Amino acid sequence: MEAGTSEAGRRLEKRSVRTFLYSMRIGTPVERLHTITKVALILVLSTLALHMFNIPVEEGGPDLVGLAVLLLIVLALLGAARVARYLVTSYLVLALPVLLGIFVWWLYFNRGLPGPGMQLYLWPGYVPLGLSTVVLAAALAILYLRTRSVPGPLAAALILWWLSLMPPALDESPIASWARIPFGAAVAVDVPRWALVVAVAKVLGFAVMIYSTFLLLLTTRDAEVAGALRQLGVPYRASFYASLVFRNLDTVMADYTNIRNAQVARGAMVARSGPLARLADLARISVPLVASMIRRSVEMGIALYARGFYSAARITEYRERRPFTYVDWAVVALLAALVVFDVVLGYRFDSMLRLAGYG
Amino acid sequence: MPPAVELIDLWWRYPSYGGEGYQYALRGINLRVDEGEFLAVVGPSGAGKSTLCYAMVGVIPHMFSPPYGEEPEHFRGEVRIEGETLTKLEMVEDPSGARRPAFTGRKYAAPTAGLLLQDPENQFLRMDLLHEVAFGAELMGLPEDEIEGRAREAMEIVGLGSLSPIAHLVHPSELSGGQKQRAAIASFLAMRPGILILDEPTSDLDPMGKLEVMGAIDRLRREHDLTIILVEHNPEVIMGHADRVAVMDRGEIVAVGDVEEIYSDPDLLRGHGLYPSDVARIGQEAGLRYGGRIPISVEEGLEALRRARPDFSRVEPDGEPARGEPVIEVEGVHYRYDDGTYALRGVDFRVHDGEFVGLIGQNGSGKTTISKLIAGIYGKFKGDIRVMGASLRDRKVAERVPLHVGYVFQNPDHQIFMRRVYDEVAYGLRNLRLPSGEVDARVREALGRVGLMHKVDEDPVFLSRGERRRLTVASIIAMRPRVLVVDEPTTGQDFRMTEDIMSLLSQLNREGSTVIVITHDMSMVAEYLRRVIVMHFGVVVYDGPTRGFFSDEGLLRSLSINPPMAVKLSHAYRRSVDPGAPALISVREWVAALKGGSRASPGHPGTAARGPAAAGGPTGI
Secondary structure (H helix, E strand, O other), X not given: OOOOOOOHHHOOOOOEEEOOOOEEEOOOHHHHOOHHHHHHHHHHHHHXXXXXXXXXXXXXXXXXHHHHHHHHHHHHHHHHOOOXXXXXXXXXXXXXXXXXXXXXXXXXXXXXXXXXXXXXXXXXXXXXXXXXXXXXXXXXXXXXXHHOOOHHHHHHHHHHHHHHHOOHXXXXXXXXXXXXXXXXXXXXXXXXXXXXXXXXXXXXXXXXXXXXXXXXXXXXXXXXXXXXXXXXXXXXXXXXXXHHHHHOHHHHHHHHHHHHXXXXXXXXXXXXXXXXXXXXXXXXXXXXXXXXXXXXXXXXXXXXXXXXXXXXXXXXXXOOOOOOOXXXXXXXXXXXXXXXXXXXXXXXXXXXXXXXXXX | OOOOEEEEEEEEOOOOOOOOXXXXXXXXXEEEEOOOOEEEEEOOOOOOHHHHHHHHHOHHHHOOOOOOOOHHHOEEEEEEEOOEEEEEEEEEEOOOOOEEEEEEOOOOOOOOEEEEOOOOOOOOOOOOHHXXXXXXXXXXXXXHHHHHHHHHHHHHHOOOHHHHHHHHHOOHHHOOHHHHHHHHHHHHHOOOOOEEEEEOOOOOOOHHHHHHHHHHHHHHHHHHOOEEEEEOOOHHHHHHHOOEEEEEEOOXXXXXEEHHHHHOOHHHHHXXXXXXXXXHHHHHHXXXXXXXXOOOOHHHHHHHHHHOOOOHXXXXXXXXXXXXXXXEEEEEEEEEOOOOOEEEEEEEEEEEOOOEEEEEOOOOOOHHHHHHHHOOOOOOOEEEEEEOOEEOOOHHHHHHHHHOEEEEOOOHHHOOOOOOHHHHHHHHHHHOOOOHHHHHHHHHHHHHHXXXXXXXXXXXXXOXXXXXXXXXXXXXXXXXXXXXXXXXXXXOOOHHHHHHHHHHHHHHHHOOOEEEEEOOOHHHHHHHOOEEEEEEOOEEEEEEEHHHHHHOHHHHHHOOOOOOHHHHHHXXXXXXXXXXXXXXXXXXXXXXXXXXXXXXXXXXXXXXOOOHHHOOOOOOO
């Protein structure tokens, strides 16, 4: 791709710097975060999330408020690094189906929970005219205006609409529902009330894990990883290899785009083929992609050899280690506080906001 | 003083894992490169040039190491650098007292010698310029202050000094091809080597990048007295820089000599699939002499021309350009990448049915972007593009545009994804949902056109690079597009492969296809294309006859375009011999003017075109 190549030389003021995935703004507090802090953040938040969504019903059930707090911390950090838009434009789209799958799975395949049950509609037996329909139409219009495409937005809007019809109570207020047009027969399933709480908790928890990992990939560079591993006592060559793997994410992505473009140039979009044909196309990309990765790795091996990587006896670390700053200590203090609050003292975030009926 | 590099009866065969094993890639190479010398290595694809470079730094046999105990079947001879053995296979005693073959010598050429590879992307090992340049010095274990000093100095030497203050923030993808290669050179300079080995360092670069890199190499030679070994195709580059030339073919060095000696023998070069210079071809075919031999450079050609009497009336004037129906109309097109870079800032042009057009300009000028928009690969742009009258602003039209505009990508390896030659060509046809009888007929016709019918059941992996290139063209022409866009058809290809692909495109054009070629190869533009569209920073700066473009010295200079030698000869002739002479742009035209006989017409390569068949002996004037 030719984007922005020749102008780099003349632009001496840089506002952003490339990271493993995309780039981040220079000068934000998150840019100064040490890699060890970021890894600790992933580990601590993921462990806390695991703990919070696995609390058994007998002990009060998952801590929804706590999970929401964790997710907000991650989203706030992504926002502070000015990288949140990359999530919205690409990874949110990939992560949403995963999170939706987790939600449906835990809702319907978690029947053994104690407590009262509730009915969820797979189809309520009518088409409601009300708030949900307005939301559906608005979502469709916005998505269409942004993408100029019908099938994708329609599918997304219908899924959201369907989800909004599932709880029987939501559509009953006079504001939410003006009229109902009978359509087909109602299909409902009985699920334990707790299953809904657990499903929401799982979605929040996995979102914390996924997005905190993205925070690392979106705000870290190779030298930082190599330096951090050195500070932890990992041998130079091992830490260099580890950083090299991440350094190549962008070349793999560029190769993928090139190969996919070659398929498009040969009518891959003309065929308007189904998901199976698309999967087959995706599988076909893997052949040239893997071949290209092998070729690149052989050439990188040659480049390493030519620089004396394999013969070096004593290696100097040059501008790789970075100090722990006040920002790191602030994040570490926050993580420690969360651990003390949740694990050591055993408090729950929702103890004050316990939802009526679930306590 | 010992030679910088010495190869003594060197044989090498790559290890294979299964099958019959490979042929020897190097066959009894004897070569001596003196300290401070600039040696060029030339040869067709597969001659063993890269393998030779690898052997000079120890990558061979130490990275592609032969199986234990089988070393003598893969490696023989010795490699020495600066008088010291780098690699030698000797019988040594192992701890048990038995004698067995083993490699001896220092094994690594670093930091004495550095090796620059063709693809600038794959040798960038770090994520920022500063760490990249400093990396070699880090591996030498130098103190931090010295690393810093050497890295900054190396960047200065290769002309990247202006990036030095932000070098720790500059990612390789933000550098141009020329800058990347100069960064790679700097990364070795920081190690202060005595020898720099460069394996086709400019063949992936645009004209500006080529100039930058060769300028940096010149400076190293002049100010730092480095020994340079350069693998290169372009005769002009070699003649302008090298002291000696080694010609390789099929793993052997078939000739070594001074630049004048090798390049004044076009038959030798052609016999090994190599380019003679434009001037040497003119000299040979029109019988020009300079100091008792064929002239090879522009200056020598000019001297020889002073004694000849070119008759420019023999050169056929440009006919009216083909002006059928417009098949592509581009109007006020703006395009911005996701990262905010403006790629196009208001592009306008039209391409008519049956034209053979060149799209040229430096990297980043927007030529690939506009081509991908025309082919429906990129979407969402400002302005309008119409293909056969239908606007691509309509999403449905844009999706179906690959039926009308076929795009052949630069790298064949990125566009072959089926496991059988037949299926590769059938892939697009099946996407069009054609009946199987029609698919079969079209696949066979397309493969017949590119001469690959006998490989119909092969796995594309086993085709040569030239064959893979032809396969990619076949898979597009099978879809019978009205317009064919071909991205860099000749990059990294040797003389024979270039001939091959360009005569195929010319033939398709004669049969009615409209062909747009994106290229940096100015010789090819001059020989084959009548019209060029020149782009610069996202706008069209010239759109007209190729002759007009090459006649305008000021424009060429302002765009940093290095014209073919035939054009330079014409400029020189008009400057110092006959200001009234018309601008000639190709070898064919010069031969026609000097020799008479067949009248040459630009855009239609006739029998006097480059190629072994066209090589007539010197006739004398």
